[in-house]
Amino acid sequence: MMINDENTNKKAMKSYIDSDIGTDIPIVSLPSWLSTPCYHDDGEYVSTHYPILPVSTTQHKHNDLTMKQSHACASFVPILFLILRTSAIINSVTAFLATSARLAASHPVFTSGGRKSFGSQSTRASFSYSRRFSHLAMTGITPPVARRDEDRVIYVGAAPEGWKKELPRQSESSKERLLDPPTAIPDPYGWMRDEKRENKDILDHLEAENAYTEGLTSHLEGLRQTLYDEMLAAIQETDYTTPRPHGDWYYYTRTFEGKSYTTHVRAPRQPDTPLSIQWDGKAESPILPGEQITLDVNVLAEGKKYCSTGSVTKSPSQKYLAYSADFTGGETCVMYVKDLTSGDIVDHDETLEMSGSIRWGTDDNELFYLKMDEAHRPYQVYRRRLGNNDPDEMLLEEKGNYCVLMWTLPAGL
Numbered sequence: 001m002m003i004n005d006e007n008t009n010k011k012a013m014k015s016y017i018d019s020d021i022g023t024d025i026p027i028v029s030l031p032s033w034l035s036t037p038c039y040h041d042d043g044e045y046v047s048t049h050y051p052i053l054p055v056s057t058t059q060h061k062h063n064d065l066t067m068k069q070s071h072a073c074a075s076f077v078p079i080l081f082l083i084l085r086t087s088a089i090i091n092s093v094t095a096f097l098a099t100s101a102r103l104a105a106s107h108p109v110f111t112s113g114g115r116k117s118f119g120s121q122s123t124r125a126s127f128s129y130s131r132r133f134s135h136l137a138m139t140g141i142t143p144p145v146a147r148r149d150e151d152r153v154i155y156v157g158a159a160p161e162g163w164k165k166e167l168p169r170q171s172e173s174s175k176e177r178l179l180d181p182p183t184a185i186p187d188p189y190g191w192m193r194d195e196k197r198e199n200k201d202i203l204d205h206l207e208a209e210n211a212y213t214e215g216l217t218s219h220l221e222g223l224r225q226t227l228y229d230e231m232l233a234a235i236q237e238t239d240y241t242t243p244r245p246h247g248d249w250y251y252y253t254r255t256f257e258g259k260s261y262t263t264h265v266r267a268p269r270q271p272d273t274p275l276s277i278q279w280d281g282k283a284e285s286p287i288l289p290g291e292q293i294t295l296d297v298n299v300l301a302e303g304k305k306y307c308s309t310g311s312v313t314k315s316p317s318q319k320y321l322a323y324s325a326d327f328t329g330g331e332t333c334v335m336y337v338k339d340l341t342s343g344d345i346v347d348h349d350e351t352l353e354m355s356g357s358i359r360w361g362t363d364d365n366e367l368f369y370l371k372m373d374e375a376h377r378p379y380q381v382y383r384r385r386l387g388n389n390d391p392d393e394m395l396l397e398e399k400g401n402y403c404v405l406m407w408t409l410p411a412g413l
Contacts, residue, residue, distance in 0.1 A: 168400065309326075309356075322358050368406060
């Protein structure tokens with residue numbers, strides 16, 4: 001006879017492990033003939049394969065199980081279970097100790113109910129935490145730790161001595177009194193602020209963080225490539241936008257397989273002729289007859305670590321193209337004006353930093369653009385006249401918590 005209640009045995013096994021260890025050790029599923037106590041046909045008890053567990057007392061005939069099979073399973077299963085269980089405990093403890101040592105070196109210890117733990121509320125959660133980061137423990141990679149300037153502070157309240165008057169401490173409409181004298185607030189990581197992205201210490205720390213992330217996730221490279229290929233397969237890379245008429249031209253953009261950026265183009269428009277596109281789908285074929293490239297962002301991005309265009313706008317006569325570009329990723333742009341007939345850049349000032357918004361005036365001789373304050377908000381509107389050396393004229397300034405935007409009204413308004 002043998003007891004053969006699989007669900008009861010699994011529940012009993014899990015209950016035993018949880019109560020004895022208090023961790024989430026995975027349960028290895030065994031065949032039913034190895035996971036139940038064995039009996040002779042005459043009812044004599046042979047052995048159990050686990051430590052004593054509550055099991056069903058229902059007995060069934062099992063004529064095919066001989067005495068030899070019973071003794072074999074009685075001696076083999078305890079050894080197998082002991083090996084599996086010991087291995088799981090060793091792996092969990094090893095990963096936990098390695099992770100705990102790393103956390104102790106770089107993170108404060110949090111307490112809960114008098115019990116100390118690293119990044120968790122209990123020992124059980126710490127074991128689970130360590131297993132989730134077992135890859136980190138095995139690679140031995142240590143995350144970079146930014147230094148703390150414990151003496152560094154910032155002041156809240158009234159302006160401290162020497163504060164720049166053009167930098168307001170609060171809104172002009174506020175009726176609340178500022179703290180006076182101002183209160184110092186610890187700012188240990190304030191040294192990491194650098195709008196210019198030129199501080200070597202910050203750049204070195206960012207590079208170390210990138211290297212740490214790369215090392216920690218290097219085993220996912222195959223998965224990343226698979227996901228990228230799947231998403232790319234769902235995109236039509238060689239494509240175009242719907243041509244839009246403006247005066248004597250149609251304007252639209254194109255993308256090409258293998259290229260990362262957009263190409264701006266235009267094509268001649270025939271008055272009173274409806275738009276008709278006969279494109280064979282090939283990258284080298286024009287969408288419309290007489291297609292001309294006005295701005296190839298792929299060429300603009302050559303040799304740059306980053307490239308993003310803001311405004312791309314044609315002049316009223318459609319002879320010039322003004323566009324802004326950000327080469328740093330800091331959303332600070334520079335401006336270019338291109339002659340669409342010759343392809344030459346007719347206006348560009350490397351020292352002029354602005355937001356990405358550009359608008360033409362009523363003719364080809366003036367442009368309007370926005371400058372930003374220290375909080376990176378557009379707050380000044382400037383007019384730039386092409387073809388002379390006069391300084392740009394500021395037309396509007398909005399201080400405070402405002403953001404200035406520009407639009408171009410349709411002709412006649």
